[in-house]
Amino acid sequence: MEIIKKNYKYLLLFIFFISVLIFFGFNNMDNIWNYGFSHAIRIGEVPYKDFNIISTPLFSFIMSLGLFIYDSYIVFVLEQALLCTLLFCFLEKMFSKNSTLVLAFFSFPIFYSLFPNYNFLVLLLMTILLFLENNNKESEYLIGFVLGLLILSKHTIGIMILICSLISCFDKKKIIKRICSSFIPILFFVIYLFLTNSMNSFINLSILGLFDFNKNNFSISFIYIIILLAIGIHLLVMFKKDINNRNNYYLLSSFAFVIPICDSFHLCYLIIIYVMVILLNYNIKPSNTIMYVSVLIVFLTIILNIIVNYKVYKRIDLCKLNHFEGFIIVKDNRDFLDDINRQYRSGNNNFMFSFSNMFFDIASDHKITYYDVPLNGNYGYKGMDMMKTKIDSLHNIYFYIEDNKNVQYARKIYKYIKEKGDKKATIYNYEVYYIK
Numbered sequence: 001m002e003i004i005k006k007n008y009k010y011l012l013l014f015i016f017f018i019s020v021l022i023f024f025g026f027n028n029m030d031n032i033w034n035y036g037f038s039h040a041i042r043i044g045e046v047p048y049k050d051f052n053i054i055s056t057p058l059f060s061f062i063m064s065l066g067l068f069i070y071d072s073y074i075v076f077v078l079e080q081a082l083l084c085t086l087l088f089c090f091l092e093k094m095f096s097k098n099s100t101l102v103l104a105f106f107s108f109p110i111f112y113s114l115f116p117n118y119n120f121l122v123l124l125l126m127t128i129l130l131f132l133e134n135n136n137k138e139s140e141y142l143i144g145f146v147l148g149l150l151i152l153s154k155h156t157i158g159i160m161i162l163i164c165s166l167i168s169c170f171d172k173k174k175i176i177k178r179i180c181s182s183f184i185p186i187l188f189f190v191i192y193l194f195l196t197n198s199m200n201s202f203i204n205l206s207i208l209g210l211f212d213f214n215k216n217n218f219s220i221s222f223i224y225i226i227i228l229l230a231i232g233i234h235l236l237v238m239f240k241k242d243i244n245n246r247n248n249y250y251l252l253s254s255f256a257f258v259i260p261i262c263d264s265f266h267l268c269y270l271i272i273i274y275v276m277v278i279l280l281n282y283n284i285k286p287s288n289t290i291m292y293v294s295v296l297i298v299f300l301t302i303i304l305n306i307i308v309n310y311k312v313y314k315r316i317d318l319c320k321l322n323h324f325e326g327f328i329i330v331k332d333n334r335d336f337l338d339d340i341n342r343q344y345r346s347g348n349n350n351f352m353f354s355f356s357n358m359f360f361d362i363a364s365d366h367k368i369t370y371y372d373v374p375l376n377g378n379y380g381y382k383g384m385d386m387m388k389t390k391i392d393s394l395h396n397i398y399f400y401i402e403d404n405k406n407v408q409y410a411r412k413i414y415k416y417i418k419e420k421g422d423k424k425a426t427i428y429n430y431e432v433y434y435i436k
Helices: 002-006 008-025 029-042 058-067 073-106 118-135 140-153 155-167 172-195 199-217 222-241 246-258 264-281 288-308 331-344 357-363 383-392 411-420
Strands: 316-318 328-330 350-353 397-401 422-427 430-435
Touching (some): 008 073, 029 058, 029 073, 029 357, 058 073, 058 140, 073 118, 073 288, 118 140, 118 264, 140 155, 155 172, 155 246, 172 199, 222 246, 222 264, 246 264, 316 331, 331 422, 350 357, 350 411, 411 430
Antiparallel strands (some): 316 328, 397 430, 422 430
């Protein structure tokens, strides 16, 4: 009871984060995909070799731990809520009452930056780095280890953070300490890749495949360019004021969040790091006013989202499909989900190609495959040719396919399945094709 009394606010925060993740994240397919990666690891599948994940897999491995106890989406949400609470603990240690200001920025747009994905883990580890840099001057080995974990969380951003961290040291001994300790987690990962015979697949998907991914997914809008320029100009001012300030180097590396995709989802991570660096650099004192206004902003954001999406929330229901007990769905979709799931899971020779792949494969206890994340640039170097070869090797199977106008959808593969197979049925918005 004493422990609860002392830490009741963290318990309340944990409950708050669970509520946010459940009620604002149920319509987000990225959450399903990330749960699917962890689920795949839990059932013994190997990243890169068995399914197409393009980033380094630390987040998926961490989140798979709870699934060994009970493999359910709700457990996945509980784990993410724990990580959110841990993040807030570090924010509070750094900023005290002003930590609520950072939380206020987390609420835009619709709490995307709290959703379970590798970008969130990068944000958590960067927060830990900022804490270590500003509160523990003799922690070079620990900082290096965290830098290694960042590379295993999302290698493209992690490498940028490592480079900027090393540049900020201005001390050869510190640089050597950080490099040496960063190699510890990386070495374990390399050994894992060799033991699972997945090194070639990792290189193809996560290194060579970056060329295809960047070519197929680059996007930015004018308003985001203005925001990036504003942050960039302010960063130059802070560099001019103090070239040795390490916080500025971490902010600089955070621009990697928006490469190659600069949308509201990716931009919010950069903005959160920017807010943290401002609080640190300008030594803004904790204030009740900031705390109250920030909490008000969070709750107004929640209320506004509920009002805007009232018609959707009025029709929500709980899913009863395998592994998704407690997952929120729209009532109108219940019959659709039940019917598709019943027919799809009826045979082991059924495959699916749509944005909903992962959901139905998990619910049907099918293995997670290269068909589960049908996005352009997610198949490695010349990935479309590789996928066509995979389809050519299949015989006596049924493909449940769904068209999608999303620019990221791999429509070339969708069209190839249609050309290769014979249409047998139409079930809701799915077409069923048979490949001999």
